Amino acid sequence: MIQKITEFDKAAVLYINNRLRTRVLDYFFIGATYLGSDVFALGVILGLFFFPGRNFNSFAAAAALSLFFTSITVGVVKFFVKRKRPFEKLINLNSIKIGVDQFSFPSGHTAAAFTLAATVALLTSNSLISIIYYTLATLVAMSRVYLGVHYPSDVAAGAVVGTSYAVVVHFMMLGSV
Template sequence: MLDQLILWERELFLALNHLHTPFLDAFMYLISARWTWTAVVIALILWVFYKRSPKEAILFIVIAVLMHVACDQLTSSLIKPFFGRLRPAYHPYTKDMVMNVYNNLGWGFSFVSGHAANFFAIAMFTSLSFRNRFYSVLVFSLATLVAYSRIYLGVHFLSDIIPGSLLGVLLGYLFYRLYVLCRSKFFGKSKANLPYKVFQNNIVVWRTILLGYLFFMIAFSLEMSKVLIRIGYY
């Protein structure tokens, strides 16, 4: 039974991994690269500080940073070395069939996905903190897109992504509870359960920034794929 499950997962992984086009190669590579999110992180920090008390902004940023560190350490320093699962490009079940993008085979161990954990953690944490339906749909869609990109790029199995995503959701919720607890200590219990009211006044700005980033990535990926086709990469 276990062997059959492994074969089913391999077939599903390969089906999801083989949906390649020049545009998707560029888009999935860029959306998965952490450096492409640098401007978004800077924009988030500036937005959090805009028209809010420094104490409120600093507390939010500190909790978010602690959550990111916890995700990274838990996945990279604890879970991955413990299980020692090979990446798809090196795994005997898939190494001859997996499609990678731009010769990126991944490095280190595979289980669980740190990208999935981190992006779903920030999605859960900010969704609970902001309490805006449109934003929640948007941020969880982006997290899902990043998680899928790891399969598309051939650096994670589906069974790396799902546990990583669930771990991220759990950590996002736990750090949100820590955020509420810290607010009750610093600002009084009357405000403790209402952090979303702090962010209501200009949540549209933050949603627009995220949408702008997504559209920019789409446009840039189109141009990048055209250039690669023109120079004979494909």
């Protein structure tokens, strides 16, 4: 099973890299990838924390706590798994190394983006806002593969980790209200 996932990961990254690359998409996905950065996530959280209104403060608190647990988990898993990034393993890969640390699995950018998206979805009744955040999170995930810094399984794992902590924190906070 692991071998099949690894083969799919390599084939997907090479296909995207060799067949779908354009200058316009390069710039688009460079911009999109920053939506999953810690700096962006912390900026959103701090901005909303100081915004007046209980809903914004609830979101900021839930997102901050979720992002904290997500970041720790991503760091620990990366330390133990030590998966090399696609640009280190694949020949003929034209990558754009934006926002990378040493290891690939799971994707921290994707985890952060899905943490924010899931937190929004859990705390708002506005489905349009939730769809927008999930669309942005998906673009972050796609950007990481497009740029050649992650495999599809890295971003899938990041999405699961980020979403999971948002759900856990949401229910923890409901229990403390």
